[in-house]
Amino acid sequence: MKERIHELQQLLTRYNYEYHVQDNPSIPDTEYDALLRELVELEAEYPEYKTDTSPTVRVGGEILSGFEKVAHSSPMLSLGNAFNEEDLRAFDQRVRQNAGDVTYMCELKIDGLAVSLTYENGLFTRGATRGDGTVGENITENLRTIHAIPLTIDSDLTFEVRGEAYMPKRSFINLNETRAKEGQQEFQNPRNAAAGSLRQLDPKLAAARNLSVFLYSVTSPEALDTDSQSGALDKLDELGFKTNRERRLMTSIDEVIEYVEYWTTHRSELAYEIDGIVIKVNDLLTQEELGYTVKSPRWAIAYKFPAEEVVT
Numbered sequence: 117m118k119e120r121i122h123e124l125q126q127l128l129t130r131y132n133y134e135y136h137v138q139d140n141p142s143i144p145d146t147e148y149d150a151l152l153r154e155l156v157e158l159e160a161e162y163p164e165y166k167t168d169t170s171p172t173v174r175v176g177g178e179i180l181s182g183f184e185k186v187a188h189s190s191p192m193l194s195l196g197n198a199f200n201e202e203d204l205r206a207f208d209q210r211v212r213q214n215a216g217d218v219t220y221m222c223e224l225k226i227d228g229l230a231v232s233l234t235y236e237n238g239l240f241t242r243g244a245t246r247g248d249g250t251v252g253e254n255i256t257e258n259l260r261t262i263h264a265i266p267l268t269i270d271s272d273l274t275f276e277v278r279g280e281a282y283m284p285k286r287s288f289i290n291l292n293e294t295r296a297k298e299g300q301q302e303f304q305n306p307r308n309a310a311a312g313s314l315r316q317l318d319p320k321l322a323a324a325r326n327l328s329v330f331l332y333s334v335t336s337p338e339a340l341d342t343d344s345q346s347g348a349l350d351k352l353d354e355l356g357f358k359t360n361r362e363r364r365l366m367t368s369i370d371e372v373i374e375y376v377e378y379w380t381t382h383r384s385e386l387a388y389e390i391d392g393i394v395i396k397v398n399d400l401l402t403q404e405e406l407g408y409t410v411k412s413p414r415w416a417i418a419y420k421f422p423a424e425e426v427v428t
């Protein structure tokens with residue numbers, strides 16, 4: 117029986133990764149659901165084999181009485197904003213004045229909720245909201261239910277990875293249809309729906325919201341043995357994390373502006389909402405040289421899309 121339980125835990129972990137991180141399932145949902153049901157029943161019968169890295173934790177655990185506060189290892193900063201081409205060129209000027217020739221990493225700015233995930237010896241041990249940037253809330257149990265967040269990684273690394281939890285557009289539409297039918301207040305947008313879902317004290321409610329995540333930075337890049345943002349993202353891919361594939365390396369601000377213009381008109385085709393583009397100096401040493409202002413990095417900027425005209 118123990119063998120079957122371990123076999124199912126391994127199988128379902130792999131199937132979960134294929135479906136929720138690679139977006140490329142190798143078995144039909146019905147088979148996944150049947151295997152998960154078998155594992156839930158076996159773990160109920162043999163609770164000594166149920167661990168907090170078992171795929172069954174995705175359904176949500178006990179209801180919490182509250183969220184404890186957690187201090188971040190380093191501040192989760194906000195980004196300076198750019199609203200037009202002039203702002204972008206001014207950013208580029210400042211960077212080149214201080215750092216000379218640079219390569220930029222451009223990434224989509226996901227319209228969700230910033231989260232910080234801690235892995236100790238390869239196990240997901242803690243997840244927190246950004247909070248005020250210095251102190252956040254411990255929402256580990258809710259984050260365990262996000263299938264795109266690996267419960268274990270195949271390395272004994274200890275590090276912190278940050279990203280954005282979000283609700284896909286399709287899930288947002290379905291959720292609001294259900295809430296309207298049940299006479300409940302609908303969510304204004306996917307960001308509020310994701311934030312509302314992760315603020316639930318009952319992880320089973322969070323588990324029912326079909327949230328996902330894109331990870332985009334690590335607090336100790338040396339742990340990943342990389343010297344660039346692009347290298348850090350590729351390493352996160354190797355470790356089994358979900359990153360955003362639309363990222364592009366650029367060698368000039370003109371290319372950055374083209375990329376910004378492309379997504380200004382094409383973002384409606386994405387399965388998730390974005391509210392801008394994040395432009396970062398790719399080389400990590402150069403990032404350190406450029407440093408930070410009181411509240412934001414000097415080596416990055418967030419281009420914000422103009423607010424969309426609401427079609428009434």
Ligand SMILES: NC(=O)c1cc2c(N)ncc(C(N)=O)c2s1
Nearest residue numbers: 193194195223224225226332394
């Ligand atoms: N406030 C921040 O530092 C960031 C916020 C976000 C966001 N909402 N989406 C993507 C990224 C990214 N790819 O770097 C960042 S970085």
